[in-house]
Amino acid sequence: MLPTPCHVIGDVHLGVATLDSERALLRLLRDIPAQARSVVIMGDLFDFWFAWRYAMPRIGFRVLAALADLHDAGIPVLWIGGNHDCWGGEALQRETGARYTLDPWRGPIGAWDTLLAHGDGLREVEDAPYRRLRTVLRHPWSNAAFSWLHPDLASRIAMQSSKTSRKGRARDGGAGLLAVATAALTATDGPRLVLHGHSHVPTLVHAGAGVYGNAGAWYLDHQYLVIEDARISRRQWDDSGEHVVLDVVERPS
Template sequence: MLPTPCHVIGDVHLGVASPDSERRLLRHLRHLPESARSLVIMGDLFDFWFAWDYAMPRTGYRVLAALADLHDAGVPVLWIGGNHDCWGGEALHKETGAEYTLDPWRGQIGAWDTLLAHGDGLREVEDAPYRRLRTVLRHPWSIAAYSWLHPDFASRVALKSSHTSRKGRARDGGAGLLQVGTRALEANDGPRLVVHGHSHVPTLTPAGRGVYGNAGAWYLDHQLLVIADASIARCQVDVDGTVLQLEELPRPV
């Protein structure tokens, strides 16, 4: 169980995000204990991450340190791995103390029965080719082979090949993931809140028997979801760090 208020961010894409985006995130993380009791990262915090045995990507090290500080301050961090930061969950957990998982997460966030998933590969038809590719990329043999590449060369290759999966918004405007979430929310034993990332489309809407949310892409909009026991809100972090509420929905009874 994660305590509320819980802040949910996603798709920061450190490495291609602007310096302003990273500064806003750092400021928000450093002041987060003043307004939240837990944090959820919906994947793709990095545009590329890989855990070598004796090296780590330099990008985002200040953000990792801020996450470790949150853990030390007693603020639990749940990290749902995405398609850009899926290689190195154990290292990320050891460095930050965050609970890291590549699987969908089902549990309580305060009073909300919640299902969290990054969203890559969930659309049944459109994502079928990607699911086959993902099986190869995440196979232990592929990971072992990639680990032998020099980190500088490997990082350049990964960043050049990743631009298509981070470019702008989903072509369907997030409709495909909304359908996936709605099906889960319509099930008799389904959750009351489903949250995805990946589409880069900020969303907060009633669906099925509950609420569907997507924090969007931090590097594009600097938005987040704020989950309280009685409601969930979509918010935006201003340039001075002020959190502005854009919309709010009550928790279904």
């Protein structure tokens, strides 16, 4: 179980995010001990991450340190791996203290029965080719071969190849993931809250018998979600450090 209030952050894409976006995220993370009791990262915190045996990417070092500080302060961090930061979750978990998983996560966040998944590969028809590619990219043999490349060269290759999957927002406006979530929220034994990332489309709506949310892409608009027992709000961090409430959805009775 994750306690509330819970801050949900998605698709930061450190490595291509601006320095201002990274600084804003650091300010948000440093404010969390006074505002929240848990944190969820919905994947793609990095535009690329790989855990070599003796090397560590320098990108996002301060953000990882801030997550470790949250863990040390007793604030649990749940990290749902995305399609850009799926290689080396064990190292991320060890260094930050976050709970890292590539599998969908279901459990209570406060009073909400929640299902979390990054969102890559969930659309049945449209994502079929990607699911086949993902099987290859995440295979232990592929990881072993990639690990033999020098980190500078490997990172350059990965950053170039990731351009198409990080540009802007989903062409379907997030409709595909909303449909996937609605099906789960309509099921008899389904959750009452489904959260995704991946589409980069900020969303907070009633769907099925519950609520669907997507924090959007921090690197595009500095939005995030706050889960409380009675409601969920979609918020935006502005340049003054204020938390602007954009939308609120009450928990269905």
